Amino acid sequence: MRNITGAEYAASKYIEIPVREEQILIDFLLKQMGISRNRAKDLLAGKAISVNRKQVSRHDTQLHVGEVVRISRHRQNTMLLNKYVKIIYEDKDLVVIEKSEGILSMASTPKQYCVKKVLDEYFEKRHFKCTAHVVHRLDRETSGLMIYAKNIETARLLEENWHEMVYDRRYIALLCGEMKQDGGTAQSWLKESKSFITYSSPTENGGKLAITHYHCLKRNENFSLVEMKLETGRKNQIRVQMADLGHPVAGDLKYGNGRNPVHRLALHAFRLNFIHPKTNEKMEFETPIPLDFAKFFN
Secondary structure (H helix, E strand, O other), X not given: OOOOOHHHHHOOOEEEEEOOOOEEHHHHHHHHHOOOHHHHXXXXXXXXXXXXOEEOOOOOOEEOOXXXXXXXXXXXXXXXOOOOEEEXXXXXXXXXXXXXXXXXXXXXXXXXXXXXXXXXXXXXHOOOOOOOEEOOOOOOOOEEEEEEEOOHHHHHHHXXXXXXHEEEEEEXXXXXXXXXXXXXEEEEEEEEOOOOOEEEEOOOOOOEEEEEXXXXXXXXXXEEEEEEEEOOOOOOHHHHHHHHOOOOEOOOOOOOOOOOOOOOOOEEEEXXXXXXXXXXXXXXXXXXXXXXXXXXXX
C-alpha cells in the first residue's frame, strides 16, 4: 500500500487508512504519513486520530487487521493563537512552547502578562482542569523553546531531575564583533548584586559556577553567529560570559555595548532535548535560526 502524500492530506477534511497488519498506532502513523514521532504525538494530543470512529490519544494503541485509522486535518479546538506563544507539543503532562521576545516566562507582580497566564487561559478555554507550572525560565527579551508542566507531579520530577532529564539545551546568539576563535568553553563564577546585576569572576567568589560551551558558526568584521550549549543554567549566564569574552550579545542593554541591529536581545533557545518525566521517551525539539540573526551573513 502506498503512503499518503502531504498534498492528499491537506486537500481533504480527513483521511482514512485501513490497517493491513498488526502494529501499534504510532508506528502506523510514522510509516503511513512519513511524519516525525513528535508530530504524531502532537496529532494524538490534538484529538486528530480515531480508530474505527473512536477517538484515541495513546500512542501505543494496538491496531488490528481490518480496522480503519482516521486522521483529521483539523485538530479539535486546540490551536493557541497568540503572538508571543506558539505550542510546539502537548500531552496530558506537559507542553513545549516557543516563546517570542517581549514576554515574561512567569509574572513577577500580580496580574502581570506572561507565558504562564497565556497558557492558563488556553487550558481554561479548553476546559482542562490544570494550570501551567514553570520549571525553567527565559529572560523577557530571550526567545525560544520552553517546557511547562501541566501538573505538580510532572513539575516536581522535572525540577528535581533537570540536569539528568535535559540532555541537550542550546542557544543561538548574534554577538558583537568578529570572534577569532572557532569555539571553546567559558567558565566562571556568577554572583548577583543587590541591584540585580550579575558579576563574573574567574575564581570562586561565593557565587555559582557557570559553564558554557560555544562554537562560532559564521562571522564577519561586525558580528559573529555563535551556538552555545549550556552545562549549567545560571541567570544571565550567556549574556555575562560572552561579554567577558569581549563579544556581548547584540541588543543587550544590561551587559552589552549599545549595538542593537535587530531591535531586540539577539538570543534564542533553539534546541531542547529531554527525557519525558512520565514516559521516559526522548523528546527532541529544534527551531530554525531566527532570520534577523542570519541576515548579516551570506
